[in-house]
Amino acid sequence: MEMAESKNRLVLTTCGTSLLTNGVDQEVRARINQLANHTERDLSAQDKELLDQHIDERSRLLSGTKNLDEIRSLSAELNGLITYFGGDLKPSPGRPDAHILLTSDTYLGRRIGEIIDEWLQSRGFSVQVWSPGGLTTRDREDFRHAMADLVLRCEQTLPGYRESGYRIVFNLTGGFKSIQGFMQTLGMFHADEMFYIFETGSSLITIPRLPVSLETGDLIRKHEQIFRRLGLAEELPLEECRGLPEILLFDDGQKAILSEWGQLVWQRSKWSLYLERLLDPLPGLRYSSNFRKKVRGLNLSPDRLATLNERLDELSLRVRGKRENLKSLDFKQLKGNPKPPSTHECDVWSDDERRLFGHYENETFVIDDIERGLH
Known part of the structure; x- marks a missing residue:
């Protein structure tokens, strides 16, 4: 297979239970499948003891196995990674490739994530483990909420890697079918390519990035x-x-x-x-004519304007008591009366001294001004 130039790669891998079920007897496999969606609090003491014993055995087996073909037979996830990396799995010179492991929000999912995380880190890779709350296939609504959280994580994380020069790759060889199906769709927007293997020994199937918007x-x-x-x-x-x-x-x-x-x-x-314009205020806020005039006069760059709009939207939640004070806002009351009618201030940009100043009129917070802080 032709590898994607010399870019560092960030590989997001969906994780299932193959590490615990490959090559074990049918009775153990059946019991693991029955408990696959259980959280730790759902497990009886007997079931947890059984699982812990089996997990420890498989972990020792993986860490003690040096032959990569044997490792591929133990784990679908590692089979995909080893095959994608050309039959070996070593960090590239300089900045190493990075990995994200997506596991279910279950006892088995988290334990499997820990084992694969440890194995990859022992080989010199940087690893994150994501286990979005509610990510199981037991409850449809919990699953969909977890997928919404996953969308947010991807949007907040993956673009930064791409901007830093990483090639984004989704490894969909392991994991539950419902998660794989969703990740295939999400990958159309985030991944430079996706890959999977139907079973050990079969060839790698890759899907390049499609021009989807x-x-x-x-x-x-x-x-x-x-x-x-x-x-x-x-x-x-x-x-x-x-x-x-x-x-x-x-x-x-x-x-x-x-x-x-x-x-x-x-x-x-x-x-x-x-980034288009100063957006109209959300409930709980009102903009003074002075504030609107000041914003026009600042002639803000699109990225500055976007951050201002974001802070104002966050402030609307804060003044209505629907969100705790964010560090990015630092919304607080002014000491004394240094800038009437304003009684409060909050931050806008992390690298700029300008702040928003305002005051309450009944249940509405009026934005009076935007200018440098008073200290």
């Missing part, structure tokens, strides 16, 4: 405030969200939040919205 600009702009509030993880009355496609929402018949697909749409679209 989400054309949702009109939808986002039509329902701008709803998306901004949902994007902040605010729960809204379902009636307020009626104009959005059902696939973008989780709802209980009364309240709604963004679904995994809603998160994908919002995360892919929000910056193009945030």
Whole structure:
């Protein structure tokens, strides 16, 4: 197989239970499959003892095996990685390739993640283990919430690696079928390529990055405030969200939040919205004419404007008591009365001394000004 130039790679690997079930007798395999979706608190003392004994045996077997062909037969995940890396798995010179292991939020998932993490680190790789809360196949709603969290993690993590020169690769050889199916779709937006192997000994199947984009600009702009509030993880009355496609929402018949697909749409679209202009305030905020004039006069770059809009949206949650004070905001009351009518200030940009100043009028927080801090 022709490898992708000399770029460092970040490989996201979906993890299943193959390390515990490959090459074991049918009775042990059946019991592991029965317990695959259990968290630690779900396990009886007897079942946990049985699993721990088996996990420790398999961990010792993996760490004591030097033959890579034997390792490939032990773990579907490592089979995929070893095959993708040309029959061996060694860090490249200089900055090593990095790995993310995506495991289920179960006792077995977390233990398997620990074992593969340790094995990869022993070979010199940088490793993260992701276990989104609720990521099991036992409950459909928990699974979808975990997928929404996974979308957010990918959007917050993977672009930074790509900007640093990494090639993003999804290894979908292991893991549950439901997770693999979702990751194939997510990979169309994030991965430079995806790969998998049907079974040990078969050839590697690769899927290159496809030119996929989400054309949702009109939808986002039509329902701008709803998306901004949902994007902040605010729960809204379902009636307020009626104009959005059902696939973008989780709802209980009364309240709604963004679904995994809603998160994908919002995360892919929000910056193009945030960097256009000073957006109208969300509930709980009002902008003074002086503040609007000051923003126009600053002639902010698109990235600065996007951050300002993001901070203002976060502030709307803070002043309504729906979120704790974020470090990025540092929302606090002014000492004395140095800048009337303003009574509070908060940060905007981490590398700039300018702050937002404002005051409460009943339940509304009025943004009075944006200028350098008072100290």
